[in-house]
Amino acid sequence: MRRRVPRFWIGAAATVVLAAILSLSRINEYFFFAGYAVLQFVVLATAWNILGGYAGYVNFGTAAFFGIGAYTSVFLFTALGAPLLVQIVAAAVVTGLLGFGTGLLTLRLRGIFYSIATVAIIYIAETLMVNWRYVGGATGLQLLRPTVMFPFATYTRMLFFIMAVLAVVAVSIARYIEVSWIGRGLRALRDTEEGAESSGVPTLRLKLLACTVSGALMGVAGAPLPMYLSFLEPASTFSLNYSVVALAAAIIGGTSNWVGPAIGAILLASMQQIVTVTISSEMNVLVVGVMLVVFVVAAPDGVLGLIKKLTRPRATAGGAP
């Protein structure tokens, strides 16, 4: 066990270094623009999976946490000129609390009520932002990006690098939760909540923990958005598309393991970029929806599950169906 741990961290460090090298290179600017979006979905899908995959609570409201993260940034930047790092931390705190509150309200009920409550959060959040003039109201807010930080040639490249770091952080947190006693407790309560409680698992507390961490990471994914776009408005920020893609990425990649959402996000987000450019942006959303339904029905363990099935040696016949 002691030898397996460093392998992940080596991979994580390598990813960060790779991202740094890429962002300092001379690759076409579009790569960073698209790359940021892909990495953003890696964070969103990973965050979603902490609650959805490990604990079994389906969050439809990813867009709400994402959007509130973005609006926290906008508020701090407009009011205090806060730097990006502060925006990210603040977004994590705000959306973490929101996740905790949503959980507190609904986790004692059945899972579907949590899901509906998360849809409610999207609407309420959007309505509040639409009616709040200070952050732009319905028309939105234009932002002036601060000057570029050396050594990055453009602001987008820096954001790409930061999002890469955030993706590594998110995946590390998800992995830690998964392999630790926390993950085992979450899986236990997902299998049978009553059985878990009688085995000493504090089910409500663990669910709240998962809600909080998941929400916080989603907010973190949204925090750099205003800087990325130089603009922020409610309708597209709180778009249900974010919810669907995060959910679909986790399910398509595979929800049982931290690698799944990352794979799913990279596949899906890249596909989205390609389809949007070659066909249309409505088409790309349709493809996501269809892929989600197909996978949920035919390959519920996602790409990871398919790989496992293909690489497993043929088992001998026998055993109950």
Added chain:
Amino acid sequence: MSAGLLRVEQVSKHFGGFRALSDVSIEIEQGERLGLIGPNGSGKTTLISCISGSLRNDGGSIVFDGEDISALPAYKRTRLGIARSFQIPRPFASMSVLQNLLVPLEYVAHRRLLHIEDTRAEAMQILEGMGLADKADSPSNRLTQVELRKLELARAMAARPRLLISDEAMAGLSSTEVEEVLAILRKLNDAGITIIMIEHIMKAVMGFSQRVICLDAGRIICEGTPEAIVNDPEVQKAYLGA
């Protein structure tokens, strides 16, 4: 202290208009073997659910080792030393047999402080005691009925209980399998664990218990030694119909 390990004081429980338990009072001593019988629907599982915390009692109180636990959630009661097995086994289906035991070990016995290697060793020890050691890495949703029942007991054991409640662990098993489970329970009792057994298999209950309580329609109708219970007219009426 002469006060018993567990005191159920005038506990009642209702679901809507239906009274599942009315004024049930029981006192259990440390190390005792108590049998709980009664026709279907008499409230046996409801009673032990109130004791273990899966349900909250509406009236009365539950006192464990001098402490009123009526308001505690189930997981806290498990940590205090109350374990139960379920009538219909509820394994952690997505995990292997061994991993099933890691959960109570980590959350109760070891409170996540120890290294995972030590908990694995202890889990294997428990499995060996149950005769499940060779199934340690099998997925738990592929076990036979008797293996599932043993896993239920193993999981309850991993929580290092002082009181173990076995809810119809032997239902549907063959007589040799019943003997296997009984032997495990006797061994646990010898080690000092207080056991409440709910069972319909009369031979098993009467042979195992020091004292038997009979429930009917949410009330205790008889309490005493196995011989006294078997000959009690109220008990016979409850089972054979009013």
Added chain:
Amino acid sequence: MTFSFDLLYEAIVFGILLGGFYAAVSIGLSVAFGLLDVPYVAHPAIMVLGAYCTYVLGGYGWDPVLAGLALMPPFFLLGIGIYRFYYETFEKRGTDTGVRGLAFFFGVAFIVEICLVLKFGVDQRLVDASYIGNSLKLGGMRLPLRMLVAFGIALALTAGLTLYLSKTFTGRAIKAVAQDEAALRLMGADPVRIKQWAFGIATAVTALAGAMLIIIGPVEPMTDRIYIGRTFCVVVLAGLGSMTGTLVAGLILGISESIVLTNFGASWAPAVAFGLLLVVLGIRPQGLFGR
């Protein structure tokens, strides 16, 4: 803010009409989710689909109410198909049904939305009829005829379904299967066929609800999103499985929304349903008449 009793009175009456409509729109969900326990978040999307079908038929000169009625049989079959598929794919297999079932219907709702966008675009669609655009003058108020029509249909629908569930054999079988499936099986009835039938009825009712939706106002593909809030609010507030509760809850929602609309404007009205839903989930999740 000057308080006007006339305005309040009118808001309440409008709210009653609106509430009746919300009740009718939610009845399908009351059956599908409240009784049959299907995580049917695609219900509003199917309703919007019904609204668009009404629109298409309207293009051929069909009156929307007639169109709604005509759509009921095909939607009935659609409902049977959906339930059958859901049952075979999810309920039967058992494991992890919660997450997958929810994700499935979420995906379906999304696909319906996008297909509507691709076919009809994002603009709003309307239908035309003699009663749309005119109002009835009653006691000093002007009641929009289209609201009265929708309200009337809503009452008929709710009453009809409530009677069906309590008086007919199949209806009572549906209620029975919601309470104790095992017992029903022992009595020789096939719970799957009953649930299938119930889901078919729920979807047929939703088709008519879709027609009412487009009678009341313009419809666009994203309309289903706000109705997720409204229908689930009504169903949860009513208490799962209660038909009369649906009517009461619908009225409560309708009146609340109408009052907010009059006093705070249209941008706050959508939040009422969702806000009310969260409050109910937090305070009394079993609803008013929950079983």
